[in-house]
Amino acid sequence: MTPTSPPTASPPAAGRHVRLGRAEPNRGRVRAAWTLALLTTLCAELTFTAVAVPSTWVLLPLLLVMYGAGVLLVREAVVRCGGGWPSLVLLGLAYQLAEDGLGLQALNSPDMYDAADWGLRALGVNWTYWESQIGVHVVLSVLLPVMIANLLFPAMRARPYLRTGGLAVTGALAVLGVVGLRVFISATEDPGYRTPPAWTLAYVAAIAVLAWLALRVLPRRRPRDTPARGSRQAPRPPLVGFISLYLTMAFLTTLLPLGLGGDLLFGDAMSQPFRLIAAAMTAVPFAWLAARWRTAANWTDRHRLWLLGGILVSHTAFMMPGSWTSALLGALTLALELLALRALSRQVRRGEGPAPGAARA
Structure with missing residues:
Protein backbone atom coordinates (compact mmCIF):
# COMPACT_ATOMS: atom_id res chain seq x y z
CA MET A 1 0.00 0.00 0.00
CA THR A 2 2.55 2.50 -1.09
CA PRO A 3 2.08 5.58 -3.21
CA THR A 4 4.66 6.95 -5.56
CA SER A 5 7.08 9.60 -4.50
CA PRO A 6 6.35 13.25 -5.28
CA PRO A 7 5.78 13.70 -9.00
CA THR A 8 8.04 16.73 -9.08
CA ALA A 9 10.85 15.65 -6.83
CA SER A 10 12.62 12.43 -5.91
CA PRO A 11 12.75 11.28 -2.28
CA PRO A 12 15.75 12.26 -0.19
CA ALA A 13 18.77 10.02 -0.30
CA ALA A 14 18.63 7.15 2.15
CA GLY A 15 19.72 8.04 5.63
CA ARG A 16 19.66 11.80 5.12
CA HIS A 17 17.67 14.00 7.42
CA VAL A 18 15.21 16.23 5.58
CA ARG A 19 14.95 19.87 6.55
CA LEU A 20 11.99 21.96 5.71
CA GLY A 21 12.79 24.75 3.28
CA ARG A 22 11.86 28.28 4.21
CA ALA A 23 10.04 28.68 0.93
CA GLU A 24 7.51 25.97 1.78
CA PRO A 25 4.13 27.67 2.20
CA ASN A 26 3.26 27.65 5.89
CA ARG A 27 -0.46 27.39 5.27
CA GLY A 28 -0.07 24.28 3.12
CA ARG A 29 2.08 22.55 5.72
CA VAL A 30 -0.31 23.29 8.54
CA ARG A 31 -3.28 22.15 6.47
CA ALA A 32 -1.54 18.90 5.58
CA ALA A 33 -0.61 18.23 9.22
CA TRP A 34 -4.14 18.84 10.50
CA THR A 35 -5.59 16.77 7.67
CA LEU A 36 -3.42 13.78 8.57
CA ALA A 37 -4.32 14.12 12.26
CA LEU A 38 -8.04 14.10 11.40
CA LEU A 39 -7.70 11.30 8.86
CA THR A 40 -6.00 8.92 11.26
CA THR A 41 -8.70 9.50 13.89
CA LEU A 42 -11.42 8.94 11.30
CA CYS A 43 -9.87 5.81 9.82
CA ALA A 44 -8.85 4.22 13.12
CA GLU A 45 -11.95 4.81 15.25
CA LEU A 46 -14.73 7.01 13.90
CA THR A 47 -15.41 4.81 10.87
CA PHE A 48 -14.79 1.61 12.83
CA THR A 49 -15.36 1.33 16.59
CA ALA A 50 -17.77 4.28 16.65
CA VAL A 51 -20.16 2.38 14.35
CA ALA A 52 -20.74 -0.27 17.03
CA VAL A 53 -19.99 1.93 20.05
CA PRO A 54 -21.35 5.45 19.30
CA SER A 55 -20.13 6.73 22.67
CA THR A 56 -16.66 6.68 21.10
CA TRP A 57 -17.44 10.18 19.81
CA VAL A 58 -17.34 11.44 23.40
CA LEU A 59 -13.64 10.57 23.46
CA LEU A 60 -12.91 12.54 20.28
CA PRO A 61 -10.54 15.08 21.95
CA LEU A 62 -8.46 12.29 23.50
CA LEU A 63 -8.52 10.24 20.29
CA LEU A 64 -7.43 13.23 18.24
CA VAL A 65 -4.45 13.78 20.54
CA MET A 66 -3.52 10.10 20.74
CA TYR A 67 -4.10 9.09 17.11
CA GLY A 68 -3.51 12.43 15.42
CA ALA A 69 -0.33 13.41 17.22
CA GLY A 70 0.97 9.83 17.35
CA VAL A 71 0.68 9.10 13.65
CA LEU A 72 1.80 12.60 12.66
CA LEU A 73 4.93 12.04 14.76
CA VAL A 74 5.49 8.67 13.05
CA ARG A 75 5.11 10.18 9.59
CA GLU A 76 7.38 13.13 10.32
CA ALA A 77 10.11 10.95 11.82
CA VAL A 78 10.15 8.67 8.78
CA VAL A 79 10.22 11.53 6.26
CA ARG A 80 12.97 13.41 8.09
CA CYS A 81 15.17 10.31 8.21
CA GLY A 82 14.66 9.50 4.54
CA GLY A 83 12.74 6.30 5.28
CA GLY A 84 10.03 4.67 3.19
CA TRP A 85 6.98 2.53 3.74
CA PRO A 86 8.86 -0.30 5.51
CA SER A 87 9.93 2.27 8.11
CA LEU A 88 6.31 3.39 8.47
CA VAL A 89 5.27 -0.22 9.08
CA LEU A 90 7.87 -0.71 11.83
CA LEU A 91 6.96 2.55 13.54
CA GLY A 92 3.31 1.52 13.18
CA LEU A 93 4.15 -1.61 15.16
CA ALA A 94 5.88 0.52 17.80
CA TYR A 95 2.88 2.84 17.91
CA GLN A 96 0.55 -0.13 18.45
CA LEU A 97 2.66 -1.37 21.37
CA ALA A 98 2.62 2.09 22.94
CA GLU A 99 -1.17 2.37 22.61
CA ASP A 100 -2.37 -1.14 23.45
CA GLY A 101 0.52 -2.25 25.64
CA LEU A 102 1.50 0.84 27.63
CA GLY A 103 -1.64 2.99 27.36
CA LEU A 104 -4.74 0.80 27.29
CA GLN A 105 -2.95 -2.25 28.80
CA ALA A 106 -5.35 -4.28 26.66
CA LEU A 107 -2.64 -6.65 25.46
CA ASN A 108 -2.37 -8.13 28.94
CA SER A 109 -5.57 -7.30 30.80
CA PRO A 110 -7.84 -10.36 31.28
CA ASP A 111 -10.93 -8.11 31.43
CA MET A 112 -10.43 -5.13 29.08
CA TYR A 113 -12.94 -5.26 26.20
CA ASP A 114 -13.47 -9.00 26.91
CA ALA A 115 -10.47 -9.46 24.61
CA ALA A 116 -9.40 -12.54 26.57
CA ASP A 117 -12.61 -14.27 25.42
CA TRP A 118 -12.01 -13.64 21.72
CA GLY A 119 -9.17 -16.08 21.31
CA LEU A 120 -5.87 -17.38 22.58
CA ARG A 121 -4.55 -16.07 25.88
CA ALA A 122 -1.21 -17.42 27.12
CA LEU A 123 1.69 -16.13 29.21
CA GLY A 124 -0.55 -13.29 30.34
CA VAL A 125 -1.04 -11.95 26.79
CA ASN A 126 -4.20 -11.77 24.65
CA TRP A 127 -2.53 -13.02 21.45
CA THR A 128 -5.60 -12.99 19.20
CA TYR A 129 -6.43 -9.44 20.21
CA TRP A 130 -2.80 -8.44 19.70
CA GLU A 131 -2.66 -9.81 16.17
CA SER A 132 -5.93 -8.13 15.25
CA GLN A 133 -4.70 -4.77 16.51
CA ILE A 134 -1.42 -5.07 14.63
CA GLY A 135 -3.43 -5.26 11.41
CA VAL A 136 -5.89 -2.57 12.42
CA HIS A 137 -3.37 -0.02 13.66
CA VAL A 138 -0.54 -0.51 11.18
CA VAL A 139 -2.92 -0.32 8.21
CA LEU A 140 -5.85 1.82 9.35
CA SER A 141 -4.12 4.10 11.85
CA VAL A 142 -0.88 4.67 9.94
CA LEU A 143 -0.62 3.52 6.33
CA LEU A 144 -4.06 4.48 5.01
CA PRO A 145 -4.16 7.99 6.51
CA VAL A 146 -0.68 8.67 5.13
CA MET A 147 -1.75 7.33 1.72
CA ILE A 148 -4.80 9.60 1.66
CA ALA A 149 -2.74 12.60 2.79
CA ASN A 150 -0.30 11.86 -0.04
CA LEU A 151 -3.16 11.87 -2.53
CA LEU A 152 -4.50 15.14 -1.14
CA PHE A 153 -1.09 16.84 -0.95
CA PRO A 154 0.98 15.18 -3.70
CA ALA A 155 3.66 17.87 -3.75
CA MET A 156 4.47 17.17 -0.08
CA ARG A 157 4.71 13.39 -0.19
CA ALA A 158 8.40 13.37 0.70
CA ARG A 159 8.53 16.63 2.66
CA PRO A 160 8.01 17.30 6.36
CA TYR A 161 4.79 18.97 7.44
CA LEU A 162 6.23 20.37 10.67
CA ARG A 163 9.12 22.56 11.68
CA THR A 164 11.30 21.59 14.64
CA GLY A 165 9.11 23.33 17.22
CA GLY A 166 5.95 21.75 15.83
CA LEU A 167 7.60 18.33 15.88
CA ALA A 168 8.53 18.75 19.55
CA VAL A 169 4.96 19.75 20.44
CA THR A 170 3.58 16.82 18.46
CA GLY A 171 5.88 14.41 20.30
CA ALA A 172 4.77 15.77 23.66
CA LEU A 173 1.11 15.46 22.66
CA ALA A 174 1.67 11.86 21.51
CA VAL A 175 3.10 10.94 24.90
CA LEU A 176 0.23 12.79 26.60
CA GLY A 177 -2.21 10.78 24.50
CA VAL A 178 -0.76 7.46 25.69
CA VAL A 179 -0.93 8.68 29.29
CA GLY A 180 -4.53 9.76 28.68
CA LEU A 181 -5.43 6.25 27.57
CA ARG A 182 -4.09 4.88 30.86
CA VAL A 183 -5.83 7.51 32.98
CA PHE A 184 -9.19 7.90 31.27
CA ILE A 185 -9.87 4.59 29.52
CA SER A 186 -7.84 1.82 31.13
CA ALA A 187 -8.58 3.05 34.63
CA THR A 188 -12.31 3.13 33.79
CA GLU A 189 -12.64 -0.11 31.84
CA ASP A 190 -10.36 -2.17 34.08
CA PRO A 191 -9.80 -0.25 37.33
CA GLY A 192 -6.84 -1.33 39.39
CA TYR A 193 -5.17 -3.42 36.71
CA ARG A 194 -1.45 -2.95 36.06
CA THR A 195 0.53 -4.64 33.30
CA PRO A 196 3.25 -6.87 34.82
CA PRO A 197 6.55 -4.94 35.02
CA ALA A 198 8.35 -7.53 32.88
CA TRP A 199 5.91 -7.01 30.01
CA THR A 200 6.09 -3.22 30.39
CA LEU A 201 9.87 -3.39 30.06
CA ALA A 202 9.52 -5.73 27.09
CA TYR A 203 7.19 -3.27 25.33
CA VAL A 204 9.53 -0.34 25.97
CA ALA A 205 12.50 -2.34 24.67
CA ALA A 206 10.57 -3.49 21.60
CA ILE A 207 9.49 0.09 20.83
CA ALA A 208 13.11 1.25 21.06
CA VAL A 209 14.37 -1.54 18.78
CA LEU A 210 11.61 -0.96 16.21
CA ALA A 211 12.34 2.78 16.19
CA TRP A 212 16.06 2.15 15.72
CA LEU A 213 15.43 -0.23 12.81
CA ALA A 214 12.89 2.12 11.22
CA LEU A 215 14.88 5.34 11.53
CA ARG A 216 18.50 4.23 11.44
CA VAL A 217 18.81 0.88 9.66
CA LEU A 218 16.15 0.82 6.95
CA PRO A 219 16.79 4.34 5.56
CA ARG A 220 20.41 3.36 4.83
CA ARG A 221 19.25 0.33 2.87
CA ARG A 222 16.59 2.17 0.91
CA PRO A 223 17.37 2.55 -2.81
CA ARG A 224 16.82 5.95 -4.39
CA ASP A 225 14.56 4.46 -7.03
CA THR A 226 12.29 1.44 -7.20
CA PRO A 227 11.56 1.23 -10.91
CA ALA A 228 8.77 -0.82 -12.41
CA ARG A 229 9.95 -4.38 -13.02
CA GLY A 230 9.61 -5.54 -16.57
CA SER A 231 6.12 -5.71 -17.98
CA ARG A 232 4.34 -6.63 -14.73
CA GLN A 233 0.77 -5.39 -14.73
Whole structure:
Protein backbone atom coordinates (compact mmCIF):
# COMPACT_ATOMS: atom_id res chain seq x y z
CA MET A 1 0.00 0.00 0.00
CA THR A 2 2.55 2.50 -1.09
CA PRO A 3 2.08 5.58 -3.21
CA THR A 4 4.66 6.95 -5.56
CA SER A 5 7.08 9.60 -4.50
CA PRO A 6 6.35 13.25 -5.28
CA PRO A 7 5.78 13.70 -9.00
CA THR A 8 8.04 16.73 -9.08
CA ALA A 9 10.85 15.65 -6.83
CA SER A 10 12.62 12.43 -5.91
CA PRO A 11 12.75 11.28 -2.28
CA PRO A 12 15.75 12.26 -0.19
CA ALA A 13 18.77 10.02 -0.30
CA ALA A 14 18.63 7.15 2.15
CA GLY A 15 19.72 8.04 5.63
CA ARG A 16 19.66 11.80 5.12
CA HIS A 17 17.67 14.00 7.42
CA VAL A 18 15.21 16.23 5.58
CA ARG A 19 14.95 19.87 6.55
CA LEU A 20 11.99 21.96 5.71
CA GLY A 21 12.79 24.75 3.28
CA ARG A 22 11.86 28.28 4.21
CA ALA A 23 10.04 28.68 0.93
CA GLU A 24 7.51 25.97 1.78
CA PRO A 25 4.13 27.67 2.20
CA ASN A 26 3.26 27.65 5.89
CA ARG A 27 -0.46 27.39 5.27
CA GLY A 28 -0.07 24.28 3.12
CA ARG A 29 2.08 22.55 5.72
CA VAL A 30 -0.31 23.29 8.54
CA ARG A 31 -3.28 22.15 6.47
CA ALA A 32 -1.54 18.90 5.58
CA ALA A 33 -0.61 18.23 9.22
CA TRP A 34 -4.14 18.84 10.50
CA THR A 35 -5.59 16.77 7.67
CA LEU A 36 -3.42 13.78 8.57
CA ALA A 37 -4.32 14.12 12.26
CA LEU A 38 -8.04 14.10 11.40
CA LEU A 39 -7.70 11.30 8.86
CA THR A 40 -6.00 8.92 11.26
CA THR A 41 -8.70 9.50 13.89
CA LEU A 42 -11.42 8.94 11.30
CA CYS A 43 -9.87 5.81 9.82
CA ALA A 44 -8.85 4.22 13.12
CA GLU A 45 -11.95 4.81 15.25
CA LEU A 46 -14.73 7.01 13.90
CA THR A 47 -15.41 4.81 10.87
CA PHE A 48 -14.79 1.61 12.83
CA THR A 49 -15.36 1.33 16.59
CA ALA A 50 -17.77 4.28 16.65
CA VAL A 51 -20.16 2.38 14.35
CA ALA A 52 -20.74 -0.27 17.03
CA VAL A 53 -19.99 1.93 20.05
CA PRO A 54 -21.35 5.45 19.30
CA SER A 55 -20.13 6.73 22.67
CA THR A 56 -16.66 6.68 21.10
CA TRP A 57 -17.44 10.18 19.81
CA VAL A 58 -17.34 11.44 23.40
CA LEU A 59 -13.64 10.57 23.46
CA LEU A 60 -12.91 12.54 20.28
CA PRO A 61 -10.54 15.08 21.95
CA LEU A 62 -8.46 12.29 23.50
CA LEU A 63 -8.52 10.24 20.29
CA LEU A 64 -7.43 13.23 18.24
CA VAL A 65 -4.45 13.78 20.54
CA MET A 66 -3.52 10.10 20.74
CA TYR A 67 -4.10 9.09 17.11
CA GLY A 68 -3.51 12.43 15.42
CA ALA A 69 -0.33 13.41 17.22
CA GLY A 70 0.97 9.83 17.35
CA VAL A 71 0.68 9.10 13.65
CA LEU A 72 1.80 12.60 12.66
CA LEU A 73 4.93 12.04 14.76
CA VAL A 74 5.49 8.67 13.05
CA ARG A 75 5.11 10.18 9.59
CA GLU A 76 7.38 13.13 10.32
CA ALA A 77 10.11 10.95 11.82
CA VAL A 78 10.15 8.67 8.78
CA VAL A 79 10.22 11.53 6.26
CA ARG A 80 12.97 13.41 8.09
CA CYS A 81 15.17 10.31 8.21
CA GLY A 82 14.66 9.50 4.54
CA GLY A 83 12.74 6.30 5.28
CA GLY A 84 10.03 4.67 3.19
CA TRP A 85 6.98 2.53 3.74
CA PRO A 86 8.86 -0.30 5.51
CA SER A 87 9.93 2.27 8.11
CA LEU A 88 6.31 3.39 8.47
CA VAL A 89 5.27 -0.22 9.08
CA LEU A 90 7.87 -0.71 11.83
CA LEU A 91 6.96 2.55 13.54
CA GLY A 92 3.31 1.52 13.18
CA LEU A 93 4.15 -1.61 15.16
CA ALA A 94 5.88 0.52 17.80
CA TYR A 95 2.88 2.84 17.91
CA GLN A 96 0.55 -0.13 18.45
CA LEU A 97 2.66 -1.37 21.37
CA ALA A 98 2.62 2.09 22.94
CA GLU A 99 -1.17 2.37 22.61
CA ASP A 100 -2.37 -1.14 23.45
CA GLY A 101 0.52 -2.25 25.64
CA LEU A 102 1.50 0.84 27.63
CA GLY A 103 -1.64 2.99 27.36
CA LEU A 104 -4.74 0.80 27.29
CA GLN A 105 -2.95 -2.25 28.80
CA ALA A 106 -5.35 -4.28 26.66
CA LEU A 107 -2.64 -6.65 25.46
CA ASN A 108 -2.37 -8.13 28.94
CA SER A 109 -5.57 -7.30 30.80
CA PRO A 110 -7.84 -10.36 31.28
CA ASP A 111 -10.93 -8.11 31.43
CA MET A 112 -10.43 -5.13 29.08
CA TYR A 113 -12.94 -5.26 26.20
CA ASP A 114 -13.47 -9.00 26.91
CA ALA A 115 -10.47 -9.46 24.61
CA ALA A 116 -9.40 -12.54 26.57
CA ASP A 117 -12.61 -14.27 25.42
CA TRP A 118 -12.01 -13.64 21.72
CA GLY A 119 -9.17 -16.08 21.31
CA LEU A 120 -5.87 -17.38 22.58
CA ARG A 121 -4.55 -16.07 25.88
CA ALA A 122 -1.21 -17.42 27.12
CA LEU A 123 1.69 -16.13 29.21
CA GLY A 124 -0.55 -13.29 30.34
CA VAL A 125 -1.04 -11.95 26.79
CA ASN A 126 -4.20 -11.77 24.65
CA TRP A 127 -2.53 -13.02 21.45
CA THR A 128 -5.60 -12.99 19.20
CA TYR A 129 -6.43 -9.44 20.21
CA TRP A 130 -2.80 -8.44 19.70
CA GLU A 131 -2.66 -9.81 16.17
CA SER A 132 -5.93 -8.13 15.25
CA GLN A 133 -4.70 -4.77 16.51
CA ILE A 134 -1.42 -5.07 14.63
CA GLY A 135 -3.43 -5.26 11.41
CA VAL A 136 -5.89 -2.57 12.42
CA HIS A 137 -3.37 -0.02 13.66
CA VAL A 138 -0.54 -0.51 11.18
CA VAL A 139 -2.92 -0.32 8.21
CA LEU A 140 -5.85 1.82 9.35
CA SER A 141 -4.12 4.10 11.85
CA VAL A 142 -0.88 4.67 9.94
CA LEU A 143 -0.62 3.52 6.33
CA LEU A 144 -4.06 4.48 5.01
CA PRO A 145 -4.16 7.99 6.51
CA VAL A 146 -0.68 8.67 5.13
CA MET A 147 -1.75 7.33 1.72
CA ILE A 148 -4.80 9.60 1.66
CA ALA A 149 -2.74 12.60 2.79
CA ASN A 150 -0.30 11.86 -0.04
CA LEU A 151 -3.16 11.87 -2.53
CA LEU A 152 -4.50 15.14 -1.14
CA PHE A 153 -1.09 16.84 -0.95
CA PRO A 154 0.98 15.18 -3.70
CA ALA A 155 3.66 17.87 -3.75
CA MET A 156 4.47 17.17 -0.08
CA ARG A 157 4.71 13.39 -0.19
CA ALA A 158 8.40 13.37 0.70
CA ARG A 159 8.53 16.63 2.66
CA PRO A 160 8.01 17.30 6.36
CA TYR A 161 4.79 18.97 7.44
CA LEU A 162 6.23 20.37 10.67
CA ARG A 163 9.12 22.56 11.68
CA THR A 164 11.30 21.59 14.64
CA GLY A 165 9.11 23.33 17.22
CA GLY A 166 5.95 21.75 15.83
CA LEU A 167 7.60 18.33 15.88
CA ALA A 168 8.53 18.75 19.55
CA VAL A 169 4.96 19.75 20.44
CA THR A 170 3.58 16.82 18.46
CA GLY A 171 5.88 14.41 20.30
CA ALA A 172 4.77 15.77 23.66
CA LEU A 173 1.11 15.46 22.66
CA ALA A 174 1.67 11.86 21.51
CA VAL A 175 3.10 10.94 24.90
CA LEU A 176 0.23 12.79 26.60
CA GLY A 177 -2.21 10.78 24.50
CA VAL A 178 -0.76 7.46 25.69
CA VAL A 179 -0.93 8.68 29.29
CA GLY A 180 -4.53 9.76 28.68
CA LEU A 181 -5.43 6.25 27.57
CA ARG A 182 -4.09 4.88 30.86
CA VAL A 183 -5.83 7.51 32.98
CA PHE A 184 -9.19 7.90 31.27
CA ILE A 185 -9.87 4.59 29.52
CA SER A 186 -7.84 1.82 31.13
CA ALA A 187 -8.58 3.05 34.63
CA THR A 188 -12.31 3.13 33.79
CA GLU A 189 -12.64 -0.11 31.84
CA ASP A 190 -10.36 -2.17 34.08
CA PRO A 191 -9.80 -0.25 37.33
CA GLY A 192 -6.84 -1.33 39.39
CA TYR A 193 -5.17 -3.42 36.71
CA ARG A 194 -1.45 -2.95 36.06
CA THR A 195 0.53 -4.64 33.30
CA PRO A 196 3.25 -6.87 34.82
CA PRO A 197 6.55 -4.94 35.02
CA ALA A 198 8.35 -7.53 32.88
CA TRP A 199 5.91 -7.01 30.01
CA THR A 200 6.09 -3.22 30.39
CA LEU A 201 9.87 -3.39 30.06
CA ALA A 202 9.52 -5.73 27.09
CA TYR A 203 7.19 -3.27 25.33
CA VAL A 204 9.53 -0.34 25.97
CA ALA A 205 12.50 -2.34 24.67
CA ALA A 206 10.57 -3.49 21.60
CA ILE A 207 9.49 0.09 20.83
CA ALA A 208 13.11 1.25 21.06
CA VAL A 209 14.37 -1.54 18.78
CA LEU A 210 11.61 -0.96 16.21
CA ALA A 211 12.34 2.78 16.19
CA TRP A 212 16.06 2.15 15.72
CA LEU A 213 15.43 -0.23 12.81
CA ALA A 214 12.89 2.12 11.22
CA LEU A 215 14.88 5.34 11.53
CA ARG A 216 18.50 4.23 11.44
CA VAL A 217 18.81 0.88 9.66
CA LEU A 218 16.15 0.82 6.95
CA PRO A 219 16.79 4.34 5.56
CA ARG A 220 20.41 3.36 4.83
CA ARG A 221 19.25 0.33 2.87
CA ARG A 222 16.59 2.17 0.91
CA PRO A 223 17.37 2.55 -2.81
CA ARG A 224 16.82 5.95 -4.39
CA ASP A 225 14.56 4.46 -7.03
CA THR A 226 12.29 1.44 -7.20
CA PRO A 227 11.56 1.23 -10.91
CA ALA A 228 8.77 -0.82 -12.41
CA ARG A 229 9.95 -4.38 -13.02
CA GLY A 230 9.61 -5.54 -16.57
CA SER A 231 6.12 -5.71 -17.98
CA ARG A 232 4.34 -6.63 -14.73
CA GLN A 233 0.77 -5.39 -14.73
CA ALA A 234 -1.49 -4.71 -11.76
CA PRO A 235 -5.19 -5.66 -11.98
CA ARG A 236 -7.71 -3.04 -12.98
CA PRO A 237 -8.53 -0.64 -10.10
CA PRO A 238 -12.02 -2.10 -9.34
CA LEU A 239 -10.50 -5.58 -8.98
CA VAL A 240 -7.85 -4.18 -6.64
CA GLY A 241 -10.69 -2.68 -4.59
CA PHE A 242 -12.61 -5.97 -4.44
CA ILE A 243 -9.53 -7.96 -3.39
CA SER A 244 -8.69 -5.47 -0.64
CA LEU A 245 -12.31 -5.45 0.57
CA TYR A 246 -12.49 -9.26 0.67
CA LEU A 247 -9.13 -9.86 2.36
CA THR A 248 -9.75 -7.14 4.94
CA MET A 249 -13.06 -8.73 5.89
CA ALA A 250 -11.45 -12.19 6.00
CA PHE A 251 -8.74 -10.94 8.37
CA LEU A 252 -11.15 -9.16 10.71
CA THR A 253 -13.75 -11.94 10.90
CA THR A 254 -11.06 -14.52 11.64
CA LEU A 255 -9.89 -12.72 14.77
CA LEU A 256 -12.74 -10.50 16.03
CA PRO A 257 -16.45 -11.06 16.65
CA LEU A 258 -18.61 -9.36 14.03
CA GLY A 259 -19.65 -5.94 15.23
CA LEU A 260 -17.67 -6.59 18.43
CA GLY A 261 -20.54 -8.85 19.52
CA GLY A 262 -20.15 -12.02 21.50
CA ASP A 263 -19.63 -14.69 18.83
CA LEU A 264 -16.75 -15.30 16.46
CA LEU A 265 -17.48 -16.31 12.90
CA PHE A 266 -17.28 -20.11 12.46
CA GLY A 267 -17.60 -20.54 16.23
CA ASP A 268 -15.57 -23.53 17.36
CA ALA A 269 -14.81 -24.68 13.82
CA MET A 270 -11.38 -23.04 14.20
CA SER A 271 -9.18 -23.63 17.20
CA GLN A 272 -7.74 -20.56 18.89
CA PRO A 273 -4.14 -21.16 17.73
CA PHE A 274 -5.34 -21.87 14.18
CA ARG A 275 -7.15 -18.52 14.04
CA LEU A 276 -3.80 -16.79 14.51
CA ILE A 277 -2.32 -18.80 11.66
CA ALA A 278 -5.35 -18.31 9.38
CA ALA A 279 -5.30 -14.54 9.92
CA ALA A 280 -1.58 -14.40 9.15
CA MET A 281 -2.23 -16.46 6.02
CA THR A 282 -4.58 -13.66 4.94
CA ALA A 283 -2.51 -10.65 6.00
CA VAL A 284 0.88 -11.76 4.68
CA PRO A 285 -0.29 -12.57 1.12
CA PHE A 286 -2.25 -9.30 1.08
CA ALA A 287 0.89 -7.36 2.00
CA TRP A 288 2.86 -9.31 -0.62
CA LEU A 289 0.27 -8.54 -3.29
CA ALA A 290 0.30 -4.83 -2.47
CA ALA A 291 4.10 -4.78 -2.60
CA ARG A 292 4.09 -6.43 -6.05
CA TRP A 293 1.32 -4.22 -7.38
CA ARG A 294 3.15 -1.03 -6.52
CA THR A 295 6.08 -2.03 -8.76
CA ALA A 296 3.81 -2.72 -11.73
CA ALA A 297 4.24 -0.54 -14.80
CA ASN A 298 0.57 0.48 -14.79
CA TRP A 299 0.21 1.19 -11.05
CA THR A 300 -1.38 4.63 -10.53
CA ASP A 301 -3.04 6.75 -7.89
CA ARG A 302 -6.40 5.39 -9.04
CA HIS A 303 -5.23 1.91 -8.04
CA ARG A 304 -4.20 3.27 -4.65
CA LEU A 305 -7.58 4.90 -4.24
CA TRP A 306 -9.41 1.63 -4.89
CA LEU A 307 -7.00 -0.24 -2.61
CA LEU A 308 -7.59 2.04 0.36
CA GLY A 309 -11.31 2.37 -0.47
CA GLY A 310 -11.80 -1.40 -0.31
CA ILE A 311 -10.13 -1.55 3.09
CA LEU A 312 -12.12 1.38 4.50
CA VAL A 313 -15.49 0.11 3.27
CA SER A 314 -14.79 -3.40 4.53
CA HIS A 315 -13.72 -2.37 8.01
CA THR A 316 -16.83 -0.19 8.44
CA ALA A 317 -19.13 -2.95 7.15
CA PHE A 318 -17.53 -5.34 9.66
CA MET A 319 -19.01 -3.29 12.51
CA MET A 320 -22.57 -3.16 11.18
CA PRO A 321 -24.04 -6.56 12.25
CA GLY A 322 -23.84 -5.73 15.98
CA SER A 323 -27.28 -4.10 16.25
CA TRP A 324 -29.88 -2.11 14.34
CA THR A 325 -28.23 1.07 15.56
CA SER A 326 -24.89 -0.15 14.26
CA ALA A 327 -26.48 -1.05 10.93
CA LEU A 328 -27.97 2.43 10.54
CA LEU A 329 -24.83 4.24 11.67
CA GLY A 330 -22.74 1.97 9.46
CA ALA A 331 -24.91 2.68 6.42
CA LEU A 332 -24.59 6.43 7.01
CA THR A 333 -20.84 6.11 7.52
CA LEU A 334 -20.46 4.07 4.33
CA ALA A 335 -22.42 6.65 2.36
CA LEU A 336 -20.15 9.43 3.61
CA GLU A 337 -17.06 7.35 2.89
CA LEU A 338 -18.17 6.70 -0.69
CA LEU A 339 -18.89 10.39 -1.24
CA ALA A 340 -15.47 11.30 0.12
CA LEU A 341 -13.78 8.65 -2.02
CA ARG A 342 -15.62 9.93 -5.09
CA ALA A 343 -14.44 13.48 -4.41
CA LEU A 344 -10.89 12.23 -3.90
CA SER A 345 -11.16 10.28 -7.16
CA ARG A 346 -11.98 13.48 -9.03
CA GLN A 347 -8.91 15.17 -7.58
CA VAL A 348 -6.73 12.17 -8.43
CA ARG A 349 -7.94 12.16 -12.04
CA ARG A 350 -7.19 15.87 -12.38
CA GLY A 351 -3.66 15.46 -11.09
CA GLU A 352 -2.76 12.03 -12.47
CA GLY A 353 0.06 11.51 -14.89
CA PRO A 354 3.46 11.27 -13.15
CA ALA A 355 6.40 12.93 -14.73
CA PRO A 356 8.65 10.62 -16.79
CA GLY A 357 11.30 9.04 -14.64
CA ALA A 358 9.56 9.89 -11.35
CA ALA A 359 10.84 7.73 -8.54
CA ARG A 360 8.67 5.22 -6.76
CA ALA A 361 8.58 4.54 -3.04
